[in-house]
Amino acid sequence: MFTEDDLLPISALQHLAFCERQAALIHLEGEWQENKLTVEGHGLHDKVHEDDAEVRNGVRLVRGLRVRSLEFGLVGAIDMLELTPVDSAEAGGVALPGLRGRFLPYIVEYKRGRPKLDHCDEIQLCAQALCLEEMLGASIAESAFFYGTPRRRHAVTLDMDLRAETGRLAVRLREIIDSGQTPPPEYAPRCQNCSLIDLCLPQAPRQEGSVSRYLKRTINEVTSEETA
Amino acid sequence: MKKLLNTLYVMTSGSYLSRQGETVVVRQDDEIKLQLPIHTLSAIMCFGQVSASAPLLGFCAARKVTVSFFSMSGRFMARMVGPVSGNVLLRKAQYRRADDQAFTADIARSFILAKIANCRTVLLRASRERIGDTVLAGAADDLKTHLLNLSEPIALDRIRGKEGDAARTYFSVFDRLITSQKEAFVFHERSRRPPLDNINALLSFVYTLLAHDVASALEGVGLDPAVGFLHRDRPGRPGLALDIMEELRPFTADRLVLSLINLRQIKAEGFEKTASGAVQMNDATRKIVLTEYQKKKQEEIRHPFLNEKVVVGLLPHIQAMLLARYLRGDLDGYPAFIFR
Numbered sequence A: 001m002f003t004e005d006d007l008l009p010i011s012a013l014q015h016l017a018f019c020e021r022q023a024a025l026i027h028l029e030g031e032w033q034e035n036k037l038t039v040e041g042h043g044l045h046d047k048v049h050e051d052d053a054e055v056r057n058g059v060r061l062v063r064g065l066r067v068r069s070l071e072f073g074l075v076g077a078i079d080m081l082e083l084t085p086v087d088s089a090e091a092g093g094v095a096l097p098g099l100r101g102r103f104l105p106y107i108v109e110y111k112r113g114r115p116k117l118d119h120c121d122e123i124q125l126c127a128q129a130l131c132l133e134e135m136l137g138a139s140i141a142e143s144a145f146f147y148g149t150p151r152r153r154h155a156v157t158l159d160m161d162l163r164a165e166t167g168r169l170a171v172r173l174r175e176i177i178d179s180g181q182t183p184p185p186e187y188a189p190r191c192q193n194c195s196l197i198d199l200c201l202p203q204a205p206r207q208e209g210s211v212s213r214y215l216k217r218t219i220n221e222v223t224s225e226e227t228a
Numbered sequence B: 001m002k003k004l005l006n007t008l009y010v011m012t013s014g015s016y017l018s019r020q021g022e023t024v025v026v027r028q029d030d031e032i033k034l035q036l037p038i039h040t041l042s043a044i045m046c047f048g049q050v051s052a053s054a055p056l057l058g059f060c061a062a063r064k065v066t067v068s069f070f071s072m073s074g075r076f077m078a079r080m081v082g083p084v085s086g087n088v089l090l091r092k093a094q095y096r097r098a099d100d101q102a103f104t105a106d107i108a109r110s111f112i113l114a115k116i117a118n119c120r121t122v123l124l125r126a127s128r129e130r131i132g133d134t135v136l137a138g139a140a141d142d143l144k145t146h147l148l149n150l151s152e153p154i155a156l157d158r159i160r161g162k163e164g165d166a167a168r169t170y171f172s173v174f175d176r177l178i179t180s181q182k183e184a185f186v187f188h189e190r191s192r193r194p195p196l197d198n199i200n201a202l203l204s205f206v207y208t209l210l211a212h213d214v215a216s217a218l219e220g221v222g223l224d225p226a227v228g229f230l231h232r233d234r235p236g237r238p239g240l241a242l243d244i245m246e247e248l249r250p251f252t253a254d255r256l257v258l259s260l261i262n263l264r265q266i267k268a269e270g271f272e273k274t275a276s277g278a279v280q281m282n283d284a285t286r287k288i289v290l291t292e293y294q295k296k297k298q299e300e301i302r303h304p305f306l307n308e309k310v311v312v313g314l315l316p317h318i319q320a321m322l323l324a325r326y327l328r329g330d331l332d333g334y335p336a337f338i339f340r
């Protein structure tokens, strides 16, 4: 069990699933390079978190919920939680603070752009669900992403494999943060989609001695250039 | 590679900067002179009597656009940046290493090797057009000797000594690199406070621009521009920015000054000697210098260490990045910029 002070952001898992170095650069070294995508992303979320509750077709919508898990050591927020009233606990309904009756919780996370679900997104959703399950004593079988263009929902089944993978990443994240060591870069196709590419310099020569070789070689070249 | 964004230079006295939505608005006499979307800018540099609203400053801080204020003559007064970059680990590594003799000497040697090599290349390029100039050739040979002396690790004070010798050699022949307008542009020695001739006035102004870009780049990657390796801490002095400038100066600043004079882009009339003997540039000349400096930033070169095409304007950022990576232990040394 972790304490509240130890919690790490859920977003770090997503970064970790993408690239361990990216996760370390952001969450260990405090680098954050806003690119266009992340700026737009914030705009969208601001709207989502604006008003906190409404009821639509009998389903209660709660926005911007903060969640955490002391078991996994994670903290984060959920864009929107849909609460469908159900009759009984047998139907999976949970009791909620401040509300009468029982509800079926369903997480909806907003995504900018077109449906292009990748594994990192599923990890994020699963981590949110794990937190919520711990806080509500609920069990959540499915959650969804909602895409801006076209406006569409995409459901994700929170199966055992996904849960195990999410838990494994949570452990690995803690190892990296505790070690204080940023893993070295590995140049891969994903780097082209990485907002930290020019901080990370994944293509810089990196073998032992490469800088002293570079200095020697360039100085040699420059000094061998003869005076006219 | 990161995109090179524009620097907005505000030179007209009485200009007022404010925010409107996602844009920066420049007013003169209550009239809107310019309106630019913030995402096209990386820095705003204000010269002389220019003021800015608090909301604009906050807006710029949030968007990582530095706003700096200079006196009309280009003396740096203040730079406004947002919250310190969150990277405490990097800064701690920087401070620790600035106190480590061997480490400091290693980085300082990189700076100075690159600086001398780059000075030599400037001399050689110029001497190509002046075949048989034995003075230039002799200076280039002296610089080569200094370079060879620096090929093995040596103590920091000896590095500083070599640096001083090399600078004297370089500036002793700098006048020979001026090939036109010789009457108006004569160079004897470097004078800074204040500059006592036209060339020194130009050099000082361009160095100010470069220093600003380097300091912003260092801050941008989370390093503290004040804590240097070659330049020891002195309150108010941007030691690390001066360190990185050493290697960039010959290529970016000196060559620009030479081409401004040699290509007759600026003229003697653009300079004025004040009663004290200090030389000042007029507004029109300053504008030309700024325009040409911006143009130079767009030029593409191949970065010798990364072996990647980059624009000159990103060199401060790239070198800051490489230094940060060395301090973090990603690289086995600091690959200073050496141009060929």
Ligand code: SF4
Pocket (backbone or CB within 6 Å): A018, A019, A020, A021, A022, A023, A025, A185, A186, A187, A188, A190, A191, A192, A194, A195, A196, A197, A200, A201, A202
């Ligand atoms: S550039 Fe590549 S190696 Fe570096 S953090 Fe991004 S994905 Fe990872």
